Amino acid sequence: MPGTVPQEPWPTDVGIIAVEVYFPSQYVDQAELEVFDNVSTGKYTIGLGQSKMGFCSDREDINSLCLTVVQKLVEKNQLSYNDIGRLEVGTETIIDKSKSTKTVLMQLFESSGNHSVEGLDTTNACFGGTSALFNAINWIESSSWDGRYAMVVAGDIAVYATGNARCTGGAGAVAMLIGKDAPLVFDRGVRSIYMQHAYDFYKPNMDSEYPLVDGKLSVKCYLHALDKCYEAYTQRATQTGIIGENASLIDSADAFVFHSPYCKLVQKSFARVFLNDFLKEPSPDFSGRYAGLESFRNLKLENSYFDRDAEKALMTASNSLFTTKTKPSLLLANQVGNMYTPSLYGGLVSYLLSVSPADLIGHRVVLFSYGSGLASAMFSLRITKDLGPKFHKLLENLSNVKKDLHDRVKVAPEEFDKTMKLREETHNKAPYAPVGSTKELFPGTWYLTEVDSMYRRMYDRVPLVQIPNGNVKN
C-alpha cells in the first residue's frame, strides 16, 4: 500500500553506482547573444539566469550523444558490457519513429557478445530519463533481475526557432549505472507521480527539431505539478518517517534539485516549495523564517502561479535556503543550458561537485522531475554515510566536468545562428555528408560521418587519448 515502508527482500541500497555527463565542446555566450538578439541587457543572463549555452553542429545527433556518454561510463568504470543487463534511453530528440537509440547503442555491446539487455527508448518531453530510472530500479527489485547493472541514459538536443525561446536551448547526455549497495541510494516508498494531459510544450511538427511552446501555460503546469508532487511526497515521506508530522520538507533534506528549463525558474520553484511548507506550517514564525509573509497566509496555491507580489516575497524569504540547498545544483544548467531529459541529473552532478566529499556524508537530496505534456515526479536519495571507495570513485570520475566546461570553445552568436540554420536544413536529410568540424570535439566523442541514401547513420569516434608525439591511441 502507498506509503508503507517496504521491507526486504529487495536488494539493499539500490541506487546510483556511477554517473557520466557529456555536453558539447562549444557554446555561445548568453551576454553576447543578448546583443546579437537585440534584447535588453541582462534579459538572458539575469532574467533567466543563464550564462552559456552548449550546442551541437551537424556532427552530433541523439545517437552520437548517447554512444559517447555510454562508452565513457563503461571505460571510466572498467566495466565489461557483459555486466549490463538493462539499458533504457530517455529522450525527446526523435530521429526515427521506429528504431530506438537503444538499438544503436547495442553496437557498443557487439564485441562482448552480450545481447541480453532489457529496455528500449522512452519518451515524454524532459521526463524520459526519470521514467527510465524508475524502470531500472523496478527491474532490480523484480524477479527478472539477474544481478547485473542497469544503465539509464538520458540525452537531448534542445533547440528552438529564432525568437524568445532560442536562448533556452542546450544539449547533453547523462548515463547512470544503477545497482545495489550504491553510494547514492534511492529512498523507498516515497516516489510520487503526477501526470496530466496538457499542450504546454510539444513537438507535433515531425519535420522540425523545434517544439511548439505555450510559455505561460508551461510555467503554470510546472508549478502545479510541483505543488501536487510536494503534497504526495511529503505525505509518503511522513508515513515512512523521513520527515516528521507537519515538519518542513525543506528541513528534511540537504539539497533540492529541480529539472531546469532555465535557472530562474528553479529559484521560483524552490520558493514554491517554501510556500508549500509555509502554508502547511501550523504556526509559522513570522519573526524568523517566514518574516514578511504575513499577508500571504491565506494564499491559494491554484491562484498564485503568476502572483508577482507573492513570488517576490517568497523568493526573498527563501533566498538563503535556496543559496544553500539548490543553487549549487545549477552549475551545468547555467553553463550548458537546458539539456531536457538529462537536466535533472546534470543538477545532481553539479550538486555533488559543489562541496568537498566530506560535506556530503549522509546528505538527503530531493529531486523534482518535470516533462511537459505532462509527467512529473518527486523522489529522493541519500548519500552513503561511510563515503566508501564506490563514492570516491563516483566523484573521481566526475572530476573532468569543471575542467571540460572551462575548456570549451566559445562561438560567436553569428556562427551559432549559422549552425542552427544548417541543422534546420539538414537534420533529417538523406543522403547527407555532415560538414561540421570534428577538431573541437572532446576526446572520446562519437560523431556522425554519413547518412546514406537509405537514411542509415554511420558514426566514428574522436580518439580517446592524444599522445604527445602527435600519434593517437583509440
Next chain:
Amino acid sequence: MPGTVPQEPWPTDVGIIAVEVYFPSQYVDQAELEVFDNVSTGKYTIGLGQSKMGFCSDREDINSLCLTVVQKLVEKNQLSYNDIGRLEVGTETIIDKSKSTKTVLMQLFESSGNHSVEGLDTTNACFGGTSALFNAINWIESSSWDGRYAMVVAGDIAVYATGNARCTGGAGAVAMLIGKDAPLVFDRGVRSIYMQHAYDFYKPNMDSEYPLVDGKLSVKCYLHALDKCYEAYTQRATQTGIIGENASLIDSADAFVFHSPYCKLVQKSFARVFLNDFLKEPSPDFSGRYAGLESFRNLKLENSYFDRDAEKALMTASNSLFTTKTKPSLLLANQVGNMYTPSLYGGLVSYLLSVSPADLIGHRVVLFSYGSGLASAMFSLRITKDLGPKFHKLLENLSNVKKDLHDRVKVAPEEFDKTMKLREETHNKAPYAPVGSTKELFPGTWYLTEVDSMYRRMYDRVPLVQIPNGNVKN
C-alpha cells in the same frame, strides 16, 4: 542469478487479469487487393497467408486507438480509474516527438482525480508493447508497487507506400490489465532477451507514416533473433524445471504465439523452433516426428535462413504441430493484418478464443516478440488450473471479437487506396478537419474531430450504446 527460480515475496501469480482488443471497423479484402495491385492470384492470400486488412481513415490516430481500447477495458471490467497505478504505451506510430500518448490518455483519468500513474510511451518497432508489459510486471514486483493494477497499451497504424509491402499493413490496439492472482500467469525466471543494431525496418523519414524496409534482412533478423531467444529461453526453462534436460521446447507448451508481420512468416517461425528442437535432440526419431529430415541433421542455423529445401522439409514435418499449437493464434493476424505492437497480444487473444475454456486448463503459452531494429524476447505464461471467475470474465469480455470481425465493412481496394492517399497528404497537417465518415465506427470508438492551428488534437467518442428508439446513451 539468471535461471534460478525466484522465490517469494513478490506477489503471487502476476499476470494478465483482463485484455481488450480493438481493430478498425473497415477492411480491404486481400484477394480483391491482389486483383487491384495486378499481382498473381494467391500472392497475398496464400503466399503471405493474409485474408483481410484493417485500416483507418483520417478519423483515427494513435491517440484515438488507445483512448478507445483503454476506456473499453475499464468499462467492461467496471474498474475505477483510481484502480490503475501505472500505464505505459508501446507504439511506433509517433505523431509527436515529445508529448506521449500516455499523457493524452490521462484525459480519461481526469474526473477520477487520479494523476498518480507511472509510465510513459516506449518505442522500438513492434516490441514496444512487450517492453511496456515487462516494465509493468517489474513494477508490481518492486518496492514502488502500491497494490494497484498496471495497464499496458499497445497500439499502431501500420501503413506502407504503394508497392509490394502495402498488403502487409494493419491497425489496432490492445490493452492489458496486469496484476497479481491473475488467470494468465507469467512464468518467472525464464524471460529471454535478444537485442542488436540492425537497419531492417525503420522510420527515419519523419514526415511520412511509411517505413523503410529491407525485407530480406528483416526476415533474417527475425529468424536469427528467434534462434537466440530459443537458446536462452530453453536454457532458463530447463534450469527452472519447466522443461526437462534436452527435452523439446515444443513439447513443453500447448501454444506458441509469435509476432506476426504476416501469417506465413509465423508458420516458418514455428518450423524454425522445430528445427532448433531437432538440432538439440540427441537421438531424433527419423521414423516419427523428424521423418524426412535426415539430410538436415548438420544444418547450421546461421546458414539456413534462406535455405528453401530445409524450410520446405521443416514446414512439412512440423505442419501438424503448427496446426495444433500455433495456427489457432493467427485469427486476428489473418483477418486484420499486422497491428505492429499489439500483434503478439492479438495472437494470444486469438488463441484464447480458439477452443472452449475447459480445453485451456493449465495450458502453457510460449510467446515470441520481435521489433525490428532490433529487440526481441521469448517468455511464457500459464493459464490458471482452476479456471475461476476471473478467467471466465476475461474470456467473456472477449466474446465480441469474432462478431466484430464479422460485422466490419468491406471497402473496395480503390477506396482503400484513396484513403491511404488522404492519410499521406493530411496525417501531419495543421489546422485540419478530418473528412472520414464516423458512421461505420464501432460503438465506443474515439475519433479525431479537429487538429487546430497549434496542432492540438481534439477527439470525440461514438456513443457506446444505441438505444432502439434512436436515442443514444454515452
